[in-house]
Amino acid sequence: MTQRIPSGFDPAIGKDPAEDYIGPFYLNVTGGVPVAGLLVEDHHCNSMGTVHGGVLMVFADFAFCAIGLIGSEDDHIMTVSMTTEFIRGAPCGVWLESRAQLTRRTRSLVFLQGQICHEDEVLLNYSGVGKRIVD
Numbered sequence: 636m637t638q639r640i641p642s643g644f645d646p647a648i649g650k651d652p653a654e655d656y657i658g659p660f661y662l663n664v665t666g667g668v669p670v671a672g673l674l675v676e677d678h679h680c681n682s683m684g685t686v687h688g689g690v691l692m693v694f695a696d697f698a699f700c701a702i703g704l705i706g707s708e709d710d711h712i713m714t715v716s717m718t719t720e721f722i723r724g725a726p727c728g729v730w731l732e733s734r735a736q737l738t739r740r741t742r743s744l745v746f747l748q749g750q751i752c753h754e755d756e757v758l759l760n761y762s763g764v765g766k767r768i769v770d
């Protein structure tokens with residue numbers, strides 16, 4: 636595998652056992668702008684050698700929650716609903732990034748929409764609603 640983790644991305648491990656098992660996923664917050672990352676490895680791919688759709692959905696959920704927490708006092712965000720649209724696949728060995736926009740934050744909910752991309756190509760669109768949780 637020739638692709639490397641880009642500078643500034645740190646592994647987001649130790650908070651969610653399922654995400655740790657499926658990932659690792661990465662997060663970079665530069666200038667207040669959060670970006671989630673995933674290096675597609677063999678265990679993320681299906682029998683066709685492309686990233687599995689289920690992995691993309693888990694990555695979208697990770698990005699949704701991680702990005703939704705930035706700039707808030709929330710300890711967690713629990714996904715209430717998420718819609719995904721698959722656009723294209725990506726081969727093993729590539730770096731994926733997800734950016735999302737917070738469209739609204741209420742006292743109890745967050746609303747976000749985002750994309751997972753490889754370079755300039757969109758692989759997946761997503762939007763969702765999350766429940767804000769403060770321990």
